[in-house]
Amino acid sequence: MKQSILKGLTLLTLAATLALTACGNSGGNNGESNAANSGGKADPNAPVKLKIMWQGPDTRHQAMLKTQEVYTKLNPSVTFSPEYMAWDDYWKKLPTLAASHSLPDVLHMDGAYIQEFATRGTLEDLSDIDLTGVIDDKTLENLKIDGKLYGIPISRNAQGIAFNKEALAAAGIELPKKDWTWDEYFDFARNARAKLPEGVYPIGDSTTWDHYLYYQMSYGKGPIIQEDGKKFNLDKELFMKFYGIYAEFREKKIVPPADMGSAFKDNDPQADPMASGKVMTRGATVGSVGALTQLMPGKVGIVNMPVGPEGGGWAQPTIFLSVSTDAKHKDAAKAFIKWFVTEKEAGQTYGMNFGIPIYDDIYAALEPNLEEKDKLGKELYDVAKDKAMPFSPAAAGWTEWIDNYKKTMDAVMFGQKSLEDAYNEITKSGNAIAEKQSSK
Missing domain, CATH: 3.40.190.10 (Periplasmic binding protein-like II)
Structure with missing residues (x-):
């Protein structure tokens, strides 16, 4: 997102x-x-x-x-x-x-x-x-x-997913439903790919830490940054599974190519992934979905974030x-x-x-x-x-790590770095910041 x-x-x-x-x-x-x-x-x-x-x-x-x-x-x-x-x-x-x-x-x-x-x-x-x-x-x-x-x-705010209900229905694709699971979200993407025109994608790629963060939290592994930034907690098994699915999606053209994805800009009439007609879904909040609706009047549907055993997304x-x-x-x-x-x-x-x-x-x-x-x-x-988990922002001192997380995962998206190397780099830098914060 x-x-x-x-x-x-x-x-x-x-x-x-x-x-x-x-x-x-x-x-x-x-x-x-x-x-x-x-x-x-x-x-x-x-x-x-x-x-x-x-x-x-x-x-x-x-x-x-x-x-x-x-x-x-x-x-x-x-x-x-x-x-x-x-x-x-x-x-x-x-x-x-x-x-x-x-x-x-x-x-x-x-x-x-x-x-x-x-x-x-x-x-x-x-x-x-x-x-x-x-x-x-x-x-x-x-x-x-x-x-x-x-x-x-x-x-009050909340995190969810917006979707192009008009285009999905026209393509004969079942619309997302409340409290869908992560497995159902990924299956939706796989099934929709077969029915959408060439050059139109069911979901976007994922390189930001917050999208993965709530995936990890939904499976009971807790936030990545804990104890006011003094503890780093990146679950390798879930990390590799989550981004392994996106690697599959890049190969099968279920998500947009890297150069297209990196050029998207939310709520821009030409560059927004949904408003441009290139992608059928995108992340949204209570405050942002209204701007998207103005770009696509009558076409926007919403659903909560995919859920795991502990819930999904946030609302506060x-x-x-x-x-x-x-x-x-x-x-x-x-x-x-x-x-x-x-x-x-x-x-x-x-x-x-x-x-x-x-x-x-x-x-x-x-x-x-x-x-x-x-x-x-x-x-x-x-x-x-109903299924919202606690909102989990980064602690003070972690802004550069968040930026580097995206840069690292962008390199994976462009095929410039392996997923294993990305995990190791992100973990090394996260542990270093946590150690530094603990010593203060």
Whole structure:
């Protein structure tokens, strides 16, 4: 799956640049005098311009801009300096901003990276924001890092698989069903290959760590990265079996050729594997399936991730709003985040662009007027939650390993490296990082 909430990005500099922020980062305000930050009494009418930054498709960008307009109408002294970009660009830029102590006041965080940024001292503890009756205590406790809450969850999310129901039905292929097993998933791919036209593929190739991660977890072998990054756990038997199947699929042209697969880009009208008509299935989340539906209206079906004895995939909050330790207006930033999460007027403005709103009252207000794309997101969450396993992001210090995992498996996909060599390289580097983390 080329992109998911745990997508392995080319962030070779993340750990190094974030490490720089740990030196000399006192959580100050970059020299700007601000009574709220210095412990004095702030003037509630003093003009404040909040820098805010997020990522996503254009529909999310427009919704966020409108939400800020609404907030400024309600709070005329607060205006915004927004910056937004695509997923890849966002996560490449954020480490550089962190290293130069120039992160915005409010920023979007993702479950895949929040621990990395939090443990480097770049995010504020938001435990003092009162969310009583809005988000249950158990959910908040599960999201804490070392007892602190570094991001306020704004939506419920889940992982699943989207498929082209129109094209599959036209080819006489049985559609995927809820709680299908991994064996059924692979058999679906084999059977569909015989009925699809040349140059059209039932599933995509797999080279990212998260796709294999949940395969391993579903068979009861646990996460790959454990004990806050101090233990490495890659099951060789399952690893060889999983990627051995994909090797078979490459040989039999059940998955796209390597050059085609490496060029795919989710939610791009021409380069998306499904929207381009090249692949019949792809990974999806509650937040991303809506964008895909807009590219393929009426054609997208969803199903949960394949399951093993322990379940399959995940379903929990993964999208957060955080306040940086570089923030010049921390109190104002916290006030905006609380409003964003708790007020119906905010939720009705940004809608389902971040997934299913975390506050049930906001979703209930939206539900009567949901569009097809939004209903599909809720359907994905509902179908995923029954068998969902815990969300398992990488610990701090493992970003480079994730990137190298993909590079190594890409080499296998292109026939440049054997599977045995790939396992040995991935394991060697993983054990080295775990040993280093344990010695800290």
